[in-house]
Amino acid sequence: MKPHVSPPVFTGRLHDPRTATAIGRWLGAAFLVCFVTGLISHFMQHPPGRLILPSRPVWGYRLTQGLHIASGIAAIPLLLAKLWTVYPRLFTWPPVTSLRHALERLSVALLVAGALFELATGLLNTAQWYPWTFSFVPAHYAVAWLVTGALLLHLAVKAPEIRAHWKRHASDALATERRSLLRALTAAVGAVTLTTVGQSLTPLKNLVLFAPRQPDHGPQSLPVNRTAAQAGVGRVHDDEYRLVVTGPRPYTLTLAELRALPQHEADLPIACVEGWSRSAHWSGVRTADLLDRAGAPPHARVRVVSLQLRGGYRVSELDRTHARDPLTLLALRLNGDELHPDHGYPARLIAPNRPGVLQTKWVTRLEVLS
Incomplete structure (x- = not known):
């Protein structure tokens, strides 16, 4: 027993x-x-x-x-x-x-x-x-x-x-x-x-002692989750870069032409899913202006395509609210200087109230969706 x-x-x-x-x-x-x-x-x-x-x-x-x-x-x-x-x-x-x-x-x-x-x-x-x-x-x-x-x-x-x-x-x-x-x-x-x-x-x-990110540590005092090297983006030469915008009236811009367009400024945060966030001063071209030039209808969604070769979120979409918001920029400058390569040089998306993973870097195409 x-x-x-x-x-x-x-x-x-x-x-x-x-x-x-x-x-x-x-x-x-x-x-x-x-x-x-x-x-x-x-x-x-x-x-x-x-x-x-x-x-x-x-x-x-x-x-x-x-x-x-x-x-x-x-x-x-x-x-x-x-x-x-x-x-x-x-x-x-x-x-x-x-x-x-x-x-x-x-x-x-x-x-x-x-x-x-x-x-x-x-x-x-x-x-x-x-x-x-x-x-x-x-x-x-x-x-x-x-x-x-x-x-x-x-x-x-x-x-x-x-x-x-x-x-x-x-x-x-x-x-x-x-x-x-x-x-x-x-x-x-x-x-x-x-x-x-x-x-x-x-x-x-x-x-901050135990958080994995310091909010002001990184290139241009802004943290980076994925560097250009990690994304497979090599050196982007100014004379080779092209921004393609599709739509009823598609067109292509060189970097010089993009810089010559009216520039706008916005103070917007980058807020990442890992919990860190940091406000910064951005300047660039309004996406709404780029879409108007392409003849995009007001209700159109926009697909944003990156040059990156590796990692997720190479492509993101802007709904009509974000695409037409006057604060949404195809940013060319950060805190007064040209974008660092790790921040998306030569052009990146920055939009209000949007997760950092969707603030696409190294933008090369804006595709108007019906």
């Missing part, structure tokens, strides 16, 4: 429902912000159907993507603390006692696995390190929905217990210890936020 094995005994006083609920409130808020801003980011990069996205406010994507990364990083210590409070329940016996208990276990398994996947892959994406073979964007997007569904199921199953322990202030014997734990957790969340959020909130840039 096999000897009876007793489940482990946990003596920690804060492995209790009230502590789990208190931390869960914060974690739920972080997940909500991260999920909503993640949806915004996904739809701005991959608009469903013919969805027309707004070009204003110019800082819209900078704000939402900065919140997405900041809330995701803040969720890491919150999730670890939440798991610490509840992990003794993994050892309860028997493992399943009812249908409700089985649903709870299922929701927890999906929620924990999905949340760890989202936070880990999202954090590695900010560093542009991909130690996996699957495509990050579709996997991250799909698992976000899985986590959301598991969270809703978990909340539905645990609603009575959550309701019983929802009050912010408690008078039980563990109140002092619980407050100390929550203060320490607040300090941890504040520390990871302050030492990373400066990559998008530039007034805090001097506090």
Whole structure:
């Protein structure tokens, strides 16, 4: 006969429902912000159907993507603390006692696995390190929905217990210890936020310790995700460059002719999906002027084609709102100087409220789409 094995005994006083609920409130808020801003980011990069996205406010994507990364990083210590409070329940016996208990276990398994996947892959994406073979964007997007569904199921199953322990202030014997734990957790969340959020909130840039980007480090005081060498773009000679604009009245411009056109200026941010952002002063030719010369109708979309040979986002599309916005430029200069090759010399797209991956560099074609 096999000897009876007793489940482990946990003596920690804060492995209790009230502590789990208190931390869960914060974690739920972080997940909500991260999920909503993640949806915004996904739809701005991959608009469903013919969805027309707004070009204003110019800082819209900078704000939402900065919140997405900041809330995701803040969720890491919150999730670890939440798991610490509840992990003794993994050892309860028997493992399943009812249908409700089985649903709870299922929701927890999906929620924990999905949340760890989202936070880990999202954090590695900010560093542009991909130690996996699957495509990050579709996997991250799909698992976000899985986590959301598991969270809703978990909340539905645990609603009575959550309701019983929802009050912010408690008078039980563990109140002092619980407050100390929550203060320490607040300090941890504040520390990871302050030492990373400066990559998008530039007034805090001097506090950046752990973010992979400094907002003013790079050619012309602007970070670069993909250099010209990484994109397979060699030296572009001025006399060989041509900008081709298709449409009812197609035409081709040399770089000298492009520079001779009326130049306009705009202060616009580059805001990347990795969370960093930086405003800069751009000057160049309005895309609306180039489209008018080609006879493009006001509602036309535009395909922007790059000289780059390697990497994603060689081609992007401008919807009519962005294409006709007077702040959308085919930029030739950055912060008063010619574009650095890593910033897209001789010409790059810059548009308001648009993800950095879609601000196409080394532009060689503008194709008017019907």
